[in-house]
Amino acid sequence: MTLDQIVEIDQKSENFSAVYTLRIRYREPALAYEPTPGAPPFRMLTFARAMEELQTHGVVWPGMFLANQQGRHDLSRQGMRIYPDGEVLYIERATAVFQAPDFDFRDFPFDTQSFYIRVESLLPDSLFVFEPLSEHIGVGDQLGEEEWVVFTSAAVVDTITGADGLGYSRFSLGFQANRHLLYYVVRIFVPMLIILVVSWSTFRLKDYMKRIDIGITVLLLLIAFNFTLGNDLPRLGYLTAVDAFIAGTFVITGAVILVNVQLRIWQHQGREREAERLDRLARIGYWPAYLVGMSTALLLL
Amino acid sequence: MTLDQIVEIDQKSENFSAVYTLRIRYREPALAYEPTPGAPPFRMLTFARAMEELQTHGVVWPGMFLANQQGRHDLSRQGMRIYPDGEVLYIERATAVFQAPDFDFRDFPFDTQSFYIRVESLLPDSLFVFEPLSEHIGVGDQLGEEEWVVFTSAAVVDTITGADGLGYSRFSLGFQANRHLLYYVVRIFVPMLIILVVSWSTFRLKDYMKRIDIGITVLLLLIAFNFTLGNDLPRLGYLTAVDAFIAGTFVITGAVILVNVQLRIWQHQGREREAERLDRLARIGYWPAYLVGMSTALLLL
Amino acid sequence: MTLDQIVEIDQKSENFSAVYTLRIRYREPALAYEPTPGAPPFRMLTFARAMEELQTHGVVWPGMFLANQQGRHDLSRQGMRIYPDGEVLYIERATAVFQAPDFDFRDFPFDTQSFYIRVESLLPDSLFVFEPLSEHIGVGDQLGEEEWVVFTSAAVVDTITGADGLGYSRFSLGFQANRHLLYYVVRIFVPMLIILVVSWSTFRLKDYMKRIDIGITVLLLLIAFNFTLGNDLPRLGYLTAVDAFIAGTFVITGAVILVNVQLRIWQHQGREREAERLDRLARIGYWPAYLVGMSTALLLL
Amino acid sequence: MTLDQIVEIDQKSENFSAVYTLRIRYREPALAYEPTPGAPPFRMLTFARAMEELQTHGVVWPGMFLANQQGRHDLSRQGMRIYPDGEVLYIERATAVFQAPDFDFRDFPFDTQSFYIRVESLLPDSLFVFEPLSEHIGVGDQLGEEEWVVFTSAAVVDTITGADGLGYSRFSLGFQANRHLLYYVVRIFVPMLIILVVSWSTFRLKDYMKRIDIGITVLLLLIAFNFTLGNDLPRLGYLTAVDAFIAGTFVITGAVILVNVQLRIWQHQGREREAERLDRLARIGYWPAYLVGMSTALLLL
Amino acid sequence: MTLDQIVEIDQKSENFSAVYTLRIRYREPALAYEPTPGAPPFRMLTFARAMEELQTHGVVWPGMFLANQQGRHDLSRQGMRIYPDGEVLYIERATAVFQAPDFDFRDFPFDTQSFYIRVESLLPDSLFVFEPLSEHIGVGDQLGEEEWVVFTSAAVVDTITGADGLGYSRFSLGFQANRHLLYYVVRIFVPMLIILVVSWSTFRLKDYMKRIDIGITVLLLLIAFNFTLGNDLPRLGYLTAVDAFIAGTFVITGAVILVNVQLRIWQHQGREREAERLDRLARIGYWPAYLVGMSTALLLL
Known part of the structure; x- marks a missing residue:
């Protein structure tokens, strides 16, 4: 997951709006196929088509949701690539508003604030666990944010206990920022x-x-x-x-x-x-x- | 039902915008199935697929709506789990604006206000009655609301008489808040x-x-x-x-x-x-x- | 039709935003069915399913539209009930913005203003005529509007001449309000x-x-x-x-x-x-x- | 095409938001049908159904688009009527924002401004040409606009040369307005x-x-x-x-x-x-x- | 690609909202067909229909996305023309918000700023490369923007390296503007x-x-x-x-x-x-x- 653009940080509502790219890679042997010579090294599918195909193979799609999202999210790109060895790469690029409840203004305007985007798995951790794709993690170099200086970012994977007592894997992309004085x-x-x-x-x-x-x-x-x-x-x-x-x-x-x-x-x-x-x-x-x-x-x- | 985040309390328009998670659990024997060994302890379905499946079983889905909602609601997660014994767990997480018509500003800014989210059943109470799931009721601990202090919350189930004279079950999740002075x-x-x-x-x-x-x-x-x-x-x-x-x-x-x-x-x-x-x-x-x-x-x- | 909530009255743009519930009841003998003992006294259908069913019976759905709506409308509930005798009850609950072009500010702030929601039939009045359902007409008692005092409301059915020279039935729910001074x-x-x-x-x-x-x-x-x-x-x-x-x-x-x-x-x-x-x-x-x-x-x- | 309501004229962004009704009438012999006695004098179809029917007849729908629209448009009514002689009447009522790039503020606040809504055909003018339906052209008498006085309106049909060198028919509904001083x-x-x-x-x-x-x-x-x-x-x-x-x-x-x-x-x-x-x-x-x-x-x- | 209208330049959020027309032309021999005499010189398809048709021919649609888009985009026109020789012309007209992260206010209000719209291919450059259609590139003459003076525009095609190490073709339409003082x-x-x-x-x-x-x-x-x-x-x-x-x-x-x-x-x-x-x-x-x-x-x- 990368954070591509920060649209706005709204400190009164304690949230921020950002464009992110989410990439999920996992291997599903049932989707392996025989590559045709001369064809591209992968097959590209829209999300709807990919869901249909998974279903015909009887495969569960490891669903997930953005745990601190507010309101809707607007996709500008969503698709899947399937490689001959059954590797699946899901790409989603979207704009959404994320809650940032950790605002602490005690040192305002000298304050440092933490922001994060949290992705939670819909499947229990016995079935699906996140692993950060280190080459796809980071914060873009043209965030389009002038008021705040993002000085550090990190990705963390942990497990939370759901309301049903099972563990669920959670991926968090966080960054910290302080203000131009x-x-x-x-x-x-x-x-x-x-x-x-x-x-x-x-x-x-x-x-x-x-x-x-x-x-x-x-x-x-x-x-x-x-x-x-x-x-x-x-x-x-x-x-x-x-x-x-x-x-x-x-x-x-x-x-x-x-x-x-x-x-x-x-x-x-x-x-x-x-x-x-x-x-x-x-x-x-x-x-x-x-x-x-x-x-x-x-x-x- | 839990209240996860308060996006904004708009006291001029007398409404508030919140992220909630709604969980409905009921038992539909017609959906019981034989568990496959080694498979997850439940089947996960999208809402659309679940509706299709219910229909093929000739089962009525106990529909409900948010009675004090204003405008649209934005789903960030919606799905169903079916357990082998026919237990159905419906989960919906969404952002919506709810009317808060009980605002009384007489004591402003020392006032205490009540807010609630009301869910009404579409089926009469002879067919469907709410029962609060006590382990899934509450107000999140990171509401992201700095102006108001939420000091108490409660869930109530009652029955209202619809325009057709029948009784309909209603679930209300309410909370009370006062202001930082x-x-x-x-x-x-x-x-x-x-x-x-x-x-x-x-x-x-x-x-x-x-x-x-x-x-x-x-x-x-x-x-x-x-x-x-x-x-x-x-x-x-x-x-x-x-x-x-x-x-x-x-x-x-x-x-x-x-x-x-x-x-x-x-x-x-x-x-x-x-x-x-x-x-x-x-x-x-x-x-x-x-x-x-x-x-x-x-x-x- | 009832007016449930007033979200906002925008006197600068001369419109108001409201949550309404629209109920249409009519009898379509083609939809009568044999009731099953023990089943609910009616069948509930989503709007899409009801349209399909009407079509298979070769029945015309008496379409209508909100004549003074501006922008989109957000449904929070939409469904149909069919009773064994062929009675059809359509329920729609939605939020929309309605034009209020009759604003007259000459007496401002002592002014009284009229607001209405108009529903027009798509079928000519030879085929469909509105009749007010008196038990379903009115203005809610918790409008959530503090600035205006709604002091009277009324429902009127009249016929307007369309651009094609035919008459079309029109239902108007109106109310009058004045201001807190x-x-x-x-x-x-x-x-x-x-x-x-x-x-x-x-x-x-x-x-x-x-x-x-x-x-x-x-x-x-x-x-x-x-x-x-x-x-x-x-x-x-x-x-x-x-x-x-x-x-x-x-x-x-x-x-x-x-x-x-x-x-x-x-x-x-x-x-x-x-x-x-x-x-x-x-x-x-x-x-x-x-x-x-x-x-x-x-x-x- | 009629202009029914003006929601707002935004002179800073140089656009206006309006509710319009667009009526297109043309004759398609392939759609003629034998009228049933006692039935309504026309058949009513939703747009989606009409498109399917046109396709089964192998008929091209004369598509068009709003050339100066900005953002989205919200339909409140869309449908088609087919008469026994094959006459097709398409009706669309929607709210949209239209660009008004001709603003000239030199005489502000004594200025007169021009506004228009432009509809362009998707088919070249060898296949489809607009003809104004004079009885369906005009500006509503309750525009709900208090700041501006609309004093004249006119409909013009002309032909523009597309990027592919072909001519395309264009219909413009324009009106002029000046300000209350x-x-x-x-x-x-x-x-x-x-x-x-x-x-x-x-x-x-x-x-x-x-x-x-x-x-x-x-x-x-x-x-x-x-x-x-x-x-x-x-x-x-x-x-x-x-x-x-x-x-x-x-x-x-x-x-x-x-x-x-x-x-x-x-x-x-x-x-x-x-x-x-x-x-x-x-x-x-x-x-x-x-x-x-x-x-x-x-x-x- | 042409820039037709500038809805707004928001320098605080560092983005701009614009109406653009995107035209993609490529040749897909599999889509060539025998022209019928008397018929229009091309076939017109909606996007959904065209996708179906491509799929039945087993042809990959060269997908692309707007790389600096923020939030959603509102289509006002989308379609495809297929010519007898297999030439495909895709046209999309939409309104969207684009990030403009290059704002530099050091010389404000004497500053010159750069804006661009970037389109990136979803297929690697071994399969698809952009070539500017010079007759379809430019900035409209009625942008509806009064605050800024657009004085130059240019289209550039380059190749960027994606996260997977492959090259992807990128088309950028840029323009520069300065302010009325x-x-x-x-x-x-x-x-x-x-x-x-x-x-x-x-x-x-x-x-x-x-x-x-x-x-x-x-x-x-x-x-x-x-x-x-x-x-x-x-x-x-x-x-x-x-x-x-x-x-x-x-x-x-x-x-x-x-x-x-x-x-x-x-x-x-x-x-x-x-x-x-x-x-x-x-x-x-x-x-x-x-x-x-x-x-x-x-x-x-």
Whole structure:
């Protein structure tokens, strides 16, 4: 089995759509035939014709199904070749949606996710066992997927116990992928950093009201970022890394505004000394506070 | 019947899409056969072949249909096994969309919802009655659903009266789920709380115009939240908990602005005493007012 | 025919998707058979088998089609029962999209809309005429539709003239529905009212510039509401009630801003008397003006 | 061929989805039969049965295909009637998506567009030529399309030269439609006009900074309008009328801001005379400038 | 093979949907037949009938499949013609989605992209080799695609080595396209330019706070543009030209704000001389700085 193309990875629905090629090879002596000289080295049959032929020979076709498929699958190629020695090669190429229930977004967007396609035999393992065809296993080199980087893939054959207590052979083609981070750097982190730098630069002015205004703008921007990122993911029961990062920024920005309100009050009351001291503290503590806020949030995760 | 995967719960259309495996076991003496030694302990047939065979034996297939299905269903596996003693095991694995008309959003997002898949027999209950196969009932442990927490599931068999007055056996596999609340806490409640804290902090300043500006910003933010939440749900004929919560906040924010306009007027008119008194009241009453507003709204529900 | 579930009402495309059950009962003496004692009181056939049987008896199947269907229809159940006296009961349960071309949004969102499913006979009315099966007509009690309230339904049989000049019997199952208004009240009218109250309260201040700023905010908010509502509907050739309502509010808000600009000019020029008089007028006339604006707009409709 | 319903016109993808009824009538003497007295005046056959019957008579079925179809087509009715004199009437009712490559948005939203459905014969024109059945040609009176007004339709039969050099008969059912303009008037032009009036009214104030602020608000609003309209259309290689209109407004608004910056500078420098003169000019020239800007933009198109 | 229509180019999923016509011509002496005088110069068969006929002659049909297809394909026409001399012409017209994995957005939106449709033979090249039918190769003149300009197309036949070590003939129809730039000019560059001009014009005022406010507005606008453009593309691992352009603008705008904060501080401290000098520098250096910022960003790419 090879994974030829990834059509889409849908992390909100936790599934992915892919084009795969499945090749099954086994030997059925009943199908051996006398080769005609000059003819091709194998006979090609459509699936329907092959099923008929198997039936007339009284042979069981080792059926299988895709265990984590969702919805339908669209065949673009399906056929069988029978070689003179009775070797049967079944080829199926199709597009289908596969469940990927192992998504864990805790480290999002620095996360690594696992995806797999599982094929289960319909016959118990006393009758049929998968063996990986190592030359036909792998992940295509033109997956057409730009957001994720597939960095490893592997095929595993194991046996599961069916509902009837019998063992069934299962073949899994899995791959692991992580994300390009540039999107998040360019669209979230750099804008946030520049806004924070601008916000901090206003601390060099004594205009406390201005600082409050800019603080509120930063809050609204963070709410907008928060929703934008929230729409990328399913509605999880835990915080992701980027959520914690934004939450930390959020709390510190709130605190910065409160400090400036206090400064403004002291300025109003003429307590310039206290104001001056707190202001100096705020200016010096601005970046450390954000760093501490973000890292605390990330650690609390 | 087992529920293997939840593809999606669409609460706006009030349905859900799931992958299920349906297993029907019954005994048809006419299909008993003499086992061949060394052969598998059962015969496997495709559904079409099995139907042909049943017909040649003059046996009625106990047909059934999914009573709350919407649209089509996509089979990924369908087959029958016949055991030597005439036991027939039908297996169907498919993806389909099921109606979930019992949605009640009154407690949204703290709501618990019920979902079920209903199978109805085509033969009257004098001929066919469902009995749950307890070992084949359940909800898979990798549903691939992150937003909802499925906390209980149950299978029920009952009899409904068809349009022709006869009784028909019905099997229902139901499950109940509630939501992860973190999404709403992180995206709605925490931002709102921080904005309210910031808004309240400006009450320590005597700048009434500033307070009015911030009040209007809070109003606009609430309108945006209101639309964001409204797009998650169908257009209901009743208020949800979160609607009431936002409505309460809305009214109190409006009142807060009106108070500040009054303060500004008195300040303008030089009636500093009255202003001072109202201002103190506003500062003290701010949080109690929001609490009262929100809880009144929730109680009025 | 019964309407079992409404999957979705798509008012932009003017169609709706529904699950229906169609039951046709007629008597075909050629199909009468001798009942076997102990057997079920009817024979069940799949549609394909029934067609074969009809053909071997040389009987015409009274074909029909869904006249206002769009796209495909997905059967979840299809079968026939034949009773010993030759009575034939055809049952079809399917999901399909039906055109609803009678949408009239003039009173939106207070509008009442009609929907129907039309079945037309393929045989002329000299050969086949529908008669409603009153016990099988109706609308299910769990439609799974939250936005609309179905308040009446009816079945009508009439005859239409086909393109070949012959009459064809037609059966229509129709229902009427109107909307829950709460969505519009909570998301549009209440926010607008509170914003208008806030805007009006600033009239008690003498700060004309502030009033202009708030007026412009209200204008921008109205433009946003306008687009939000516009995206719910097809791009009509007439105004809906809510359009007129918003248009009225829009014009009055524009006028309010112009009045305040005038006030500001007079204040600047020191013509305090004129300003005072106009200001009092504006404060008193604010609510009447909005009422007049909105009702004029609704009347002009 | 009649066009019964328009499901959707998708101008971004340049296609439309419609329900059509296709009727083909031709005479095949080999199919004439002796009418039975009392039987219906024609025999009804499903398409599959009709094909079998044609084949047993050794008759070629004059195949055809929809030349501008995209994707699949969903039949809701397909059948054949054979009259005693050998007249064959084929009826097909289906939903399909048709390409509409002639979209020209230069006059958008005042544009008129052409749509057609093309049927091409599979047999060369020496064997089969279309002739329009005038009584079966037309556009239904309940198209269910609210955005477009279909004002004319026509059927044309012509001959195209196939890739093999032979002529093939082609039947085209075309219709022309233009848009309801109200949407654009209510959502774009009226809001823009009111905003421009408000912006102009501030010219009566001497507060140049205020004018600059409002000018920038107008710019941001225009950018938002620009994107909203841009999302309605494919990404064209030319400007539409409404683009030119907005571009003109854009440039003039920019110029207005520059003038006010100049006024503010002169005010600052105490050159009140020059400021006064330019201000009067700006106030008088405001509307002419917008008119000139918009009409220049439209003319340059 | 001809490409008749482009339904859609989906650059986020990196695929395109197209209507193609595939014509295969080969000679199979076994199918030669004696022409009947007066009959059409060829026999027309449906695909199913042709397969049956080939089988009865013991002839292998040279199967092939679309190697970069995704999902299903919808046939709108499929048939075979057999000429008296045994020439077979197979015609298939269908809509399908094809992978386009070669997308490279580095120069976006000035990029040129390659698209192709690949057909692979199922028989090894010892048995079947493609030869392009030059008169049937090309790209239709009404593709119905407005966003892209197809400027060249070519057909290539090569041989690939299959998983079984045999060579298989492959036919590729490719085309290259680039974008209309007007969309980006009108919606991004012109608005940005006008905003920058307006921002620059405020440099002629001495009001540093105003400049900071406008600077922040420009920053927020750039963030909005950034997200709008980001949603057009997959989440890439590299910067596109327009990203670099916006990033450059972003950094310079941040720097401009910092300069103005410095100016404001000096103004506050009464260091008018330094302020004056820096201000003049800022006014002169504004445009060069943006030019340098943007071109550096583009060069760093």
